Amino acid sequence: MYKIYPFLAVIPLAIASTVVTSISQCLANLPPLIPRQTLFGNPERTNPQLSPDGKYLSYIAPNKNNVLQVWVRTVGKEDDQILTTDKKRGIRSYFWTYNPGELVYLQDADGDENFHLYVANIKSKQVRDLTPFKGVNAELIAAERKFPNEILVGLNIKDPRKHDAYRINLSTDKSTLEMVNPGTVEQTVADPQMKIRAVIATIANGGKTLSVRETVNQPWKTVRSWGPDDEGSAVNFSDDGKTLYIESSDHANATRLLSLNIATGKESVVAQDQQYDIGGVLVHPLTRKIQAVSFYKDKLAWQILDKSIAPDFQAIAKVHRGEFKIVARDLADKTWLVGYNTDDGPVYYYVYDRASKKSQLLFNSRPKLEKLSLAKKQPISYKSRDGLTIHGYLTTPVGIPSQNLPAVILVHGDLGHEIPGVTIP
Incomplete structure (x- = not known):
């Protein structure tokens, strides 16, 4: 009589031998292991942006101490x-202001996630x-070209549980309370005049509501x-x-994507797909x-x-x-920066000139990946038990065909279950 211990499985010797043999054959066809640093370390360069004046x-790229910083070139x-000159954590999020030669970035202290908003001037280096x-944690709400010296920022100064809206003057650094959050607001939207109206x-x-006002003086x-x-x-206001x-x-x-008339409350469909969610909006x-x-269908598609x-x-x-x-x-809409995301x-990143319709390579984020054999992701779909179609992706190691995959022994509780390999036509 066998004694069954929790979380252990008694697997027949013949099955275990077959599994070990299959795994050994698969491992023999695999490429060499990739160092973690190559995949998960700092990128060589990433997140390129253009100043509004072009x-x-x-x-973003690391300095000599491998700390991510914001770099600039003419x-x-x-x-x-x-x-x-960040010393520890590295900078990952930044934005150009409409004040010539100034950008802002977010950074916390030692991972406390209380991100402060810093402004850096290219000429003075200040x-x-x-x-x-x-x-206090800062969240950028809005910046507008018509008001280059101002930005709207959410700050939880009065209550750590909620962010009120403040207007910050980039010339004086003065913060002025713009709108008090009653405690339930999760998104604040400003119009082209830098007035909070949604x-x-x-x-x-557990649901949400959308509230609007035609002017800041109306309820x-x-x-x-x-x-x-x-x-x-919310995405944005019209001009x-x-x-x-x-x-x-x-x-x-x-x-x-819907358009909402503020005065009448009437909605109209701007763009939709019967099956797939919106991936992004170009404004x-x-x-x-x-x-x-x-x-985002099997791959990103543009309408x-x-x-x-x-x-x-x-x-x-x-x-x-x-x-x-x-x-x-x-702002002149003459130059675009375009990113191409590859699965392997x-x-x-390329610089695209709209007049000539020509593109020039700027850089790629991790040049070391170009020399490696990386796996592609393959779109798959299958029917659920209630008849719905479930979409997903299958990735198999390079050199291993995605057919007749070896069985996997899943140990759950005190039983061993053989899960058949997935067969892709």
Whole structure:
């Protein structure tokens, strides 16, 4: 009589031998192990951005001590220089302001996640803490080209549980309270005049509500709600401030882009896919017009709404393999930075000139990955027991075909179960 111990399985010798043999054969066909540092260490360069006036190109890269910093170069020159001097954690998030030659970045202290907002000036090399409040976390709300000396920031100064909205003057560093958060607001949206005119708040049942106002002197009105199982968020206001674009999944199978008339509350569908959620929205930097919407199908696919950029997307799609996104553009809309995300290599960044429709490689994030044999991801789908289609991806080691995969012995509780390998046609 066998004695069964918890969390152990008695597996027949013949099955165990077969499994070991199959695993040994698979291991013999695998490429060498990749050092963790190559995959998970700091990128060589990443997150390129253009200053609004198109004069400067910035990116994140490590310094000689392997700490990530913001670097800047003059467009058309090779005068790269480090703009920031973070000592420990490294900088990962930054944004250009509309004040010429200034950018802001977020950084916390020793991982406490109380991110402060710093402003760095290219010419003076001066770095200032715009939110020098102990234990306070900053969240960027809005920056607007018409008001280059101001930014709107969420700060939890009065109550660590909620972020009130503050207006910060970039010339004086003065912070002025703009709007008090009652404690439920999770998203604050400003219009082109830098006035807060839309908020999304949580409600007791786990859902959310959207409230708007036509001017800051008028009362808030709740114009829609989402249930606890629905997704909803605001994208931006139109240039005239009369329309708010939102993403929503209610009354639909997937999130779609809607336009909401502030005065009437009427909604219209701007872009949707019957099966797939929105992946991103491309907005013109001057007109605030929605130009394209992406949907994450088997791979990222773009739905173009503004036909004037159709030739640009056609040219960009031919430059490099992978899923592409417009990661930055100048206010003149002459130059775009385009990122190509590959599943078996690094992210490639190109500079695209709209006049000539030509692209030039800027850099890729991890050059060492180019020499490695990395696995591709294969889109798959299958039916669930209730008849719905479940989408996913299958990745198998390089050199191992995705057919007749070896069985896996799953040990659960005190029983061993043989799980058949997945067969992909």
